[in-house]
Structure formats: structure tokens, C-alpha cells
Amino acid sequence: MRVNSAVIIPIFLVSLASILPTGCHSPARQVEQTVEPAPVPTTQTSDSGQDRVGVIIDVDETISMTDYPSLIFGARTDRSKPYDRARNVLTNLSRQFDIIYLTARPQWLTGHTRKWLKDKGFPPGPVLTTARMVDVYWPGSFKKRVIAALRRISPNLLIGIGDRHTDAEAYAANGMLALVVNPRRSAVYPEHAEVLKDWSAIEAFFEEHVAVLRDPQALQTRYGVGGAPLDPSAVQTRPEVDLSLLVEIPLLGPTLLIESIAKTALAHEQAEVRRVLKQVKTLFPEVLQQVTTRFGEENLLKLRLTTGKGAAVYIVTFLREGRVYSVELDAVLETTHEAREVVFLTDDAVTARKHARLLTFAEALARSLNELEGQVYEIELEMDDNRPTYETALMTLGRFFEIEVDAETGEVIEIEDETAIR
Incomplete structure (x- = not known):
């Protein structure tokens, strides 16, 4: 795949134009060079001739029973395990839907996350992470912004699967069908979210409604999805009550502070590169x-x-x-x-x-x-x-x-x- 620099635009974390062209054009094959490089694909269509519907998947506690200490401090010995049936269900879904993984993990875990997904047998797809420390603690606003930008480029991103109320809110706020899996007991989810017990329930839901879920028009009629997404520039980062990650990893704050210092040094180095490239x-x-x-x-x-x-x-x-x-x-x-x-x-x-x-x-x-x-x-x-x-x-x-x-x-x-x- 050749990525034309003319369409690389600095929207948040990723060059979204190079990841997702207009419509939902099999982003898994377009961007995931780490899995299987491929030539520029043509538009993926369903049997009915419609562009394929895209599904955004959260990672932690949605498909991964994440062992945070080993993930953060020993990525090469990550003890996280996939949820039962998650891999099989997503593999089956990838034959009819386009898959994108969106997580508020810090950017330095991107490569490891790709490798974990591949090693555990999950279907290929772009892996989007965050470059900002605050997004790790408060992922809801981050996901609202990124999904808003994604949907402006690929309007057929219409289904989202996650476990947190912030996942469901981000999906719903951007005109997507929000599916909740592995729901938390004390969480309050958006009214229109479909709350499903586990991945077997997700599988049953897709099997029962596949004709509707594969068709953007039918999805809009049945679930009222497909409306205009948010304006990414208008989404502000807001504190969230759920700071469970700090409980899981007390040392995460200092770790991310160290990363921030390293990024400052990298920014200085890259500024020097900009200057020297003008000289040669x-x-x-x-x-x-x-x-x-x-x-x-x-x-x-x-x-x-x-x-x-x-x-x-x-x-x-x-x-x-x-x-x-x-x-x-x-x-x-x-x-x-x-x-x-x-x-x-x-x-x-x-x-x-x-x-x-x-x-x-x-x-x-x-x-x-x-x-x-x-x-x-x-x-x-x-x-x-x-x-x-x-x-x-x-x-x-x-x-x-x-x-x-x-x-x-x-x-x-x-x-x-x-x-x-x-």
C-alpha cells in the first residue's frame, strides 16, 4: 500500500485520511502493515452492494482481561488474556464488517497491542491509541474526538463495542449503535445502548440481526444511527469519575510523567531535524x-x-x-x-x-x-x-x-x- 503524503492530516493521533478513505473501505487491509501489507484496496461491499459497515472495538476489559502491571511494566511478559469467545466472534464478524481497534492506551503500547492481537488470533485492523497522558485517565472525551473524526471520513462506521459507560457514550454521541459487553455492575449506560452479558451474547445478537446490522440504511431505520458526528474540535477533555486505572496501577502516573519528559526531548530533537532539512x-x-x-x-x-x-x-x-x-x-x-x-x-x-x-x-x-x-x-x-x-x-x-x-x-x-x- 502506498500512502500519499498529500492526504496525511494531523487529526489527533493518527493520519486519519490515510487510514480511512470516504466510505468504509476495509481499513484493516489499508493500514495494518504490521499484519499483512496489501496494495491499495477497492471499496469493500456487502452482498447487497452496500459499503461494508465498520465496527469499532475497545480493547481493555472488552476483548482483553488486562493484567495492567505486566502490560505497563513488562510488555514482553504481558499476562493479559482474551475474553472467552471474543476472538472467534470478531473473526467471524470480520468477514462481513470492517474492524477498528480504538483504545486509550498510551502510544508507546501501540506496537505491543498489535502484537498481542495478532498472537491471540484476533482479526487484523488499525490500532488507534493516544499520545496524551490525560486521555489514559479520562478516555471518554478522547474517544468522542477520535470517533467524530473517523466518522467524518468513514460515515459507515456505525457500530461500537465496549465495556465502559464512556465507550457507550462516545459511540452514541457520534451516531453509532452502542453495544456493551462485560457490563460493570455499578455502571449506568446510555438509554439506547444494547447491554449484553458476554461475547456469546454479542454473537447471538449479530446472528439474530445480521441483515439489519450489515445494511447502513436498515441500521438507521431500526436503531436511529447514522446521524452527523460531533465536531472533533469542539470536544473538550472532561474529568471522569472512573479512575479505576489508578487503582490497578498506582505507579502509572509517574510512568507517564517520565514518558512526557521523554517526549519533550524528542520534540526538541525533531525541531532540530526540521531546521537541518531546510539546510541540505x-x-x-x-x-x-x-x-x-x-x-x-x-x-x-x-x-x-x-x-x-x-x-x-x-x-x-x-x-x-x-x-x-x-x-x-x-x-x-x-x-x-x-x-x-x-x-x-x-x-x-x-x-x-x-x-x-x-x-x-x-x-x-x-x-x-x-x-x-x-x-x-x-x-x-x-x-x-x-x-x-x-x-x-x-x-x-x-x-x-x-x-x-x-x-x-x-x-x-x-x-x-x-x-x-x-
Whole structure:
């Protein structure tokens, strides 16, 4: 799938125009590069010729019995388990409906959430998270805003499934049919929400009403859905009484504060990148070609454009006689300092370089730019989940993305928005 930078727009957390074109056009196949890259699809239609109805799915306590301590502090050993029947029901629904996962988990858990869904056998679909700490505590306003933006682009997003009253309120406020699963005993849900005991009840509900639920017009007639969504810019973040997450994870607040500090540093770094990209005259692929010729494809580990004393410089990390070195080049690729040996944090790159049949840096860069056009400022070889990958960092329309490519197969594994300030 090629994502045209001309349609990437900064709406909250995601470039929604690149995720959901007008109508509901199988977003699972369009965005979820981490699961199964695919060419740009045509509009998905039901047997009746209607565009497919989209279903938004909450994650925590809706499909996941979330073990918050292991999720937050040990994502690689996450002990969360799927609710009984959730995977099977959603797999069946994905054959007739488009699936989107919307959660107020912090953005740094996006990749882990995708992996958990895939490992547990859930159907593929975009995974939308939040970049703001306040949304983790008060997710209702966050979901209202995001759903409002989604429905403006894909009006056939008409069904939402969640467990909290804030989920149901966000769905209902944006003209969607709100289905509540695993309801909380003390919660008060919106009047028009369908409250269902568990995923077996969800399955029975869809089986009984499938003809209506698959048809946008019938949905509107039967349940009164499909009205205009909220204005995303008018939705304000409001405190919510349910702060159960703080009870589950007392250390979540300090953890997110640390993340906020890290984002501030990242924002400064990205501001520097903006400035340096305005200074350089030579395109990054041309620089990469010259650097590769000079240092050797078999030795190159990383090329990064950055600043040194206010001027544009390139940092080249490379192998020499089995050791890792770093050297700084100026804008015309003249050496400014002698190469220095790099002692730390190089094992992954060296391990990746030992793999046979790697794509070249130029080939990996071309794959990345074929997915998303932009100004490249970094490409590196590394190991991720025990396989060699190339990671390309670029800026497009003022936003920063990282594109991960399998270094052996050329598969685009993930495209992630890393913009610090949204």
C-alpha cells in the first residue's frame, strides 16, 4: 500500500485520511502493515452492494482481561488474556464488517497491542491509541474526538463495542449503535445502548440481526444511527469519575510523567531535524549512494542527518575489521572528525549485518519511500523480534514517521507516527 503524503492530516493521533478513505473501505487491509501489507484496496461491499459497515472495538476489559502491571511494566511478559469467545466472534464478524481497534492506551503500547492481537488470533485492523497522558485517565472525551473524526471520513462506521459507560457514550454521541459487553455492575449506560452479558451474547445478537446490522440504511431505520458526528474540535477533555486505572496501577502516573519528559526531548530533537532539512541541498538517497560507495555496503550500519555546531552533518556508523566505528561528515561529505570506535549499543546492528541475503540500504530506502513519501533523515540496520530490519525515519508535512522493513524479505512491517507534538 502506498500512502500519499498529500492526504496525511494531523487529526489527533493518527493520519486519519490515510487510514480511512470516504466510505468504509476495509481499513484493516489499508493500514495494518504490521499484519499483512496489501496494495491499495477497492471499496469493500456487502452482498447487497452496500459499503461494508465498520465496527469499532475497545480493547481493555472488552476483548482483553488486562493484567495492567505486566502490560505497563513488562510488555514482553504481558499476562493479559482474551475474553472467552471474543476472538472467534470478531473473526467471524470480520468477514462481513470492517474492524477498528480504538483504545486509550498510551502510544508507546501501540506496537505491543498489535502484537498481542495478532498472537491471540484476533482479526487484523488499525490500532488507534493516544499520545496524551490525560486521555489514559479520562478516555471518554478522547474517544468522542477520535470517533467524530473517523466518522467524518468513514460515515459507515456505525457500530461500537465496549465495556465502559464512556465507550457507550462516545459511540452514541457520534451516531453509532452502542453495544456493551462485560457490563460493570455499578455502571449506568446510555438509554439506547444494547447491554449484553458476554461475547456469546454479542454473537447471538449479530446472528439474530445480521441483515439489519450489515445494511447502513436498515441500521438507521431500526436503531436511529447514522446521524452527523460531533465536531472533533469542539470536544473538550472532561474529568471522569472512573479512575479505576489508578487503582490497578498506582505507579502509572509517574510512568507517564517520565514518558512526557521523554517526549519533550524528542520534540526538541525533531525541531532540530526540521531546521537541518531546510539546510541540505542533496537528497538523502544520493548521499546514501555516496556513503555506501565510500564505506562499502557490507560495512554500513547507519546513516543519520543531524546538526553539529548549527550546521548539517551526517553521522555514519560502520564496521571496520570487526569493530564498530562512527564518523562525522559535513554537508559535502568531507570528514570533520576522525572515526571513533563505538563501544555500546551496537550488538543488534552487528548481528543483523551477519545475516545473508540482506536487502541493500538503497533497496530498503526505496521500499520505504514507496510506502510514504517524505524527507528522509535516517536509516539504520538493526534486529527486531529476532529478525534483521531496516528502519527509515522521515518527515512529511511536518510530521515524523518511522518505517520498518524486513531486511531479508522487503516486507513493510510497520509505519508509525513518531511526532512528539500533535
